[in-house]
Amino acid sequence: MRVSNVFISFVFSMLVFAGCKEDKKQVEAAVEPETEESQGDAEEHYEDGCEEEICWCERYRSENNDSKGERVDIVVKTANEFLAAIQGSNRNILIKEGVYKFKNGIRIEYAQNITIKGMGNKPVELIVDNSMDYVTSFFCVENITIENLKVGHSGNISSCDGGVFSFKIGSNIKVNNTHMYGSGTVGLELNKVSDMEVTNSSIYECSEKIMQLGGNEGLAENISFKNCLFQNNKGDVSLNSYSNVVFDGCEFRKNSDDDYSYLFEAAAVGKNIIIKETCTFDGKPFGSSSSSQGGPTFTDHRDKQIYRTVVIGDFMWMAQNINFKTANSWCYENDDDNCAKHGRLYNRDAAMMACPAGWHLPNREELEGLDSAFMELDGELWSSTEAVKAEESDSKQTGFFVRCIQAVR
Numbered sequence: 001m002r003v004s005n006v007f008i009s010f011v012f013s014m015l016v017f018a019g020c021k022e023d024k025k026q027v028e029a030a031v032e033p034e035t036e037e038s039q040g041d042a043e044e045h046y047e048d049g050c051e052e053e054i055c056w057c058e059r060y061r062s063e064n065n066d067s068k069g070e071r072v073d074i075v076v077k078t079a080n081e082f083l084a085a086i087q088g089s090n091r092n093i094l095i096k097e098g099v100y101k102f103k104n105g106i107r108i109e110y111a112q113n114i115t116i117k118g119m120g121n122k123p124v125e126l127i128v129d130n131s132m133d134y135v136t137s138f139f140c141v142e143n144i145t146i147e148n149l150k151v152g153h154s155g156n157i158s159s160c161d162g163g164v165f166s167f168k169i170g171s172n173i174k175v176n177n178t179h180m181y182g183s184g185t186v187g188l189e190l191n192k193v194s195d196m197e198v199t200n201s202s203i204y205e206c207s208e209k210i211m212q213l214g215g216n217e218g219l220a221e222n223i224s225f226k227n228c229l230f231q232n233n234k235g236d237v238s239l240n241s242y243s244n245v246v247f248d249g250c251e252f253r254k255n256s257d258d259d260y261s262y263l264f265e266a267a268a269v270g271k272n273i274i275i276k277e278t279c280t281f282d283g284k285p286f287g288s289s290s291s292s293q294g295g296p297t298f299t300d301h302r303d304k305q306i307y308r309t310v311v312i313g314d315f316m317w318m319a320q321n322i323n324f325k326t327a328n329s330w331c332y333e334n335d336d337d338n339c340a341k342h343g344r345l346y347n348r349d350a351a352m353m354a355c356p357a358g359w360h361l362p363n364r365e366e367l368e369g370l371d372s373a374f375m376e377l378d379g380e381l382w383s384s385t386e387a388v389k390a391e392e393s394d395s396k397q398t399g400f401f402v403r404c405i406q407a408v409r
Helices: 036-047 053-064 080-085 336-342 348-352 364-368
Strands: 026-029 071-074 091-097 099-102 106-118 124-126 136-153 167-179 186-199 202-204 209-213 220-226 227-231 236-248 251-253 266-273 292-299 308-312 315-318 389-392 397-400 405-407
Touching: 036 348, 053 136, 053 167, 071 080, 080 091, 080 099, 106 124, 186 202
Parallel strands: 026 099, 071 091, 091 106, 099 124, 106 136, 124 136, 136 167, 167 186, 167 202, 186 209, 186 220, 202 227, 209 236, 220 236, 227 251, 236 266
Antiparallel strands: 266 292, 292 308, 308 315, 315 405, 389 397
16 A cells, blocks of 8 residues: 655754865874773673663763852874774864864763863864764763754765754753764764754755654654755654744755655644744745744544644645544554554545534645645645545555644634
């Protein structure tokens, strides 16, 4: 059975830094891999009753409160000095202008109150050769500021399997004037991260995803992007597990998605997306003259199911497929779990009657009010007379996923 699902989705990338390559002093360093001894220590920790990373992070924070320590300034001018400087808390790491090359990815763990700032008028460049590694991975961090950097992989980006920035278990993070490029997977990945601001920054030339907010490992909440540029990326912005995500003054240019029928994806576990009218997509304003706000939920009085919604222009759109049981409706592959996850499939007549009172299927004109980047359905528009089909070869049964809208003005 082939299903072309309908996603009203939201993808958002960060300010693109398109600078020319210049001759700069390059400093190379190799990052030593973990030793067998250090790995053994980790195993002992787990045997001590702390089986999950979150448990270890919470234990570290309870035993090592560095929030009141005085910060020290550390000026670095080589890659090895940088690697030494990031080991610890309460420090301002000031990187002299230049290009710094690393053999393997940079890891910053169990740290608080760190500023990493490139000195000079141009962003300082950090380059990692190992395409399997994230350029920089942060784990169990608080009060982190990153400023005036350009960060990516060396070589052909299509051969990369690692991302640029990964944050796992972190809070109070600020990223400013920082440009992420050349990722084979994700420009920015956040898991169990809260209170993060990204300003005047960019993600560009990523080949699989622009960013991924939240996932099985934890929520991404209170995340804001302001005056950011997302450009020349393939893949989508995945909002997998999120709460309170804001895009303000962001630009999306020349992004494409070769593998999926949508560019921006908001998954089922999330709430509150705000896309302000100051955002543009290939030079076109988002939505209408009014701001676009997301976040409210709607309870279907017929069966008490709750659906996430988003306001775009003059309409409130359901951000999930309808799962109201009617005659001539069914679950994909007759699996109830698929109904819970994706909504129900309806034949054409049932689809026309699936929306609750006060809601309706969008017509072609209403769909065309959305920027095409938000809904690419195998080249077709989803409307009351033309929907995305699910075809089952053995029964020739055709079904439609349904999302409803209502006017809010």
